[in-house]
Amino acid sequence: MSEPRHALIAGAGIGGLAAALALQRLGWQLQIVEQAPVLSEVGAGIQLGPNVTRILQHWGLQDALKACAFEPERLVSRSALQGHELGVLPLGQAMRERFGAPYLTIHRADLHGLLLQSLGQAMDQTLVQALIQGASPANALAHCADLKLGQTVQSVTMQEGVQVQTNTELLQAPLLIGADGLWSRVRQALWQDGPPTPTGHVAYRALIAMADLPAALRTQHITVWLGPALHVVQYPVRAGQAMNVVVIAYNRFEAQQGWDHLVAAQEVLGATAQVCAPLRAVLDAMPVWSRWVLFDRAPLTGAHAMAQGRVALLGDAAHPMRPYLAQGAGMAIEDAQALALALQDRPVPDALAHYAQQRWQRNARVQARARRNGRVFHLGAPWSLARDVALRMAGPKLMNLPWLYGHVAPGT
Numbered sequence: 001m002s003e004p005r006h007a008l009i010a011g012a013g014i015g016g017l018a019a020a021l022a023l024q025r026l027g028w029q030l031q032i033v034e035q036a037p038v039l040s041e042v043g044a045g046i047q048l049g050p051n052v053t054r055i056l057q058h059w060g061l062q063d064a065l066k067a068c069a070f071e072p073e074r075l076v077s078r079s080a081l082q083g084h085e086l087g088v089l090p091l092g093q094a095m096r097e098r099f100g101a102p103y104l105t106i107h108r109a110d111l112h113g114l115l116l117q118s119l120g121q122a123m124d125q126t127l128v129q130a131l132i133q134g135a136s137p138a139n140a141l142a143h144c145a146d147l148k149l150g151q152t153v154q155s156v157t158m159q160e161g162v163q164v165q166t167n168t169e170l171l172q173a174p175l176l177i178g179a180d181g182l183w184s185r186v187r188q189a190l191w192q193d194g195p196p197t198p199t200g201h202v203a204y205r206a207l208i209a210m211a212d213l214p215a216a217l218r219t220q221h222i223t224v225w226l227g228p229a230l231h232v233v234q235y236p237v238r239a240g241q242a243m244n245v246v247v248i249a250y251n252r253f254e255a256q257q258g259w260d261h262l263v264a265a266q267e268v269l270g271a272t273a274q275v276c277a278p279l280r281a282v283l284d285a286m287p288v289w290s291r292w293v294l295f296d297r298a299p300l301t302g303a304h305a306m307a308q309g310r311v312a313l314l315g316d317a318a319h320p321m322r323p324y325l326a327q328g329a330g331m332a333i334e335d336a337q338a339l340a341l342a343l344q345d346r347p348v349p350d351a352l353a354h355y356a357q358q359r360w361q362r363n364a365r366v367q368a369r370a371r372r373n374g375r376v377f378h379l380g381a382p383w384s385l386a387r388d389v390a391l392r393m394a395g396p397k398l399m400n401l402p403w404l405y406g407h408v409a410p411g412t
């Protein structure tokens, strides 16, 4: 007799909701356990390469993305100290033609919201379908995703499938997906390999309505400003209605968990004192800054780090990465699609082994490349001069990464 298609997902972040949506589409019954009491609008900008938008389109999110994401025309790298252009990567139509899907920027809350909305719609359809097939309303409801907010995973044991103790109840399922992010309890319970490590870098983030920005500072592309021990990324989000700005600098602060610690503009000024006037103008226009201390783990070394028996890790829980390749959310979404497809026609333990085998090397490569980008972005003279010459002479070639953006997820 085949096993019940029932999964427990720890975490309703981008990866948890993506996994829920991918599995929901294949008829799985889901329970999602999320520690936050409400799913609030937190976070700032996220970039989505064609490797990711292709999956979101496959899940039917094309129109929803059009409404809230932004498609920049170019990625421009500039000197943070002198302001001149170093290299340009055409995005927009060029990306669509090359990789068959767009390169988009989006606010994390919008991406989270559209995954949630789509999951809700999929639930409605599953419910209607089950009712049409004659199930009682109670049984039909059991086919739907069940989102338990304000419940924290505390411990996990591999017993009669998997047992998860939350702060309020004991849950059981034949499959557990640990999508509980950077500080994953699932990972801690089963892999026991310690917490992630501070990178020594800090991100300052700000968001401003485009209408509140002086006209001369409004741009329609992604700009990456490179300087010694510092870089700044800015791009439109919210369908072009807002500008997202992130400053990455070296960390002189206590390693602190969390995304949204408000800081005084003075702190950002201190970290960016030497930047050129055009960049200074952008930074000075930001109304509020928050600080996000960055942590990561060394790149994955094998499939064993992504699955054990009936438990799979996904997204930041499996492979937290530095944001210098802009693929944290992207890899969580790729994981979700690969996991759902692996589970389509295999028993759970085989499917998880297949998933881990399929995903670990790609995730490790992205983790390693993100670390390398950080080193290259932050070079000081004289090495920065060599980087700048290389960008001027071969910018598109260096910035366009077919192995990354051209990846076609299984089943899409």
Ligand SMILES: Cc1cc2nc3c(=O)[nH]c(=O)nc-3n(C[C@H](O)[C@H](O)[C@H](O)COP(=O)(O)OP(=O)(O)OC[C@H]3O[C@@H](n4cnc5c(N)ncnc54)[C@H](O)[C@@H]3O)c2cc1C
Pocket (backbone or CB within 6 Å): 010, 011, 012, 013, 014, 015, 016, 033, 034, 035, 036, 042, 043, 044, 045, 046, 047, 108, 151, 152, 153, 154, 179, 180, 181, 182, 183, 184, 185, 259, 314, 315, 316, 317, 323, 328, 329, 330, 332
């Ligand atoms: C609040 C927040 C804001 C972010 N902002 C940005 C941003 O602005 N830009 C950017 O590039 N990336 C941001 N990220 C990171 C980015 O979303 C992730 O790197 C990426 O999407 C991978 O997603 P994930 O699902 O693996 O992890 P996450 O998106 O971190 O999701 C993990 C989820 O698990 C929940 N959780 C954690 N522990 C438990 C537990 N014990 N029990 C139950 N639930 C638990 C968390 O509350 C969270 O909802 C943010 C993440 C969070 C949580």
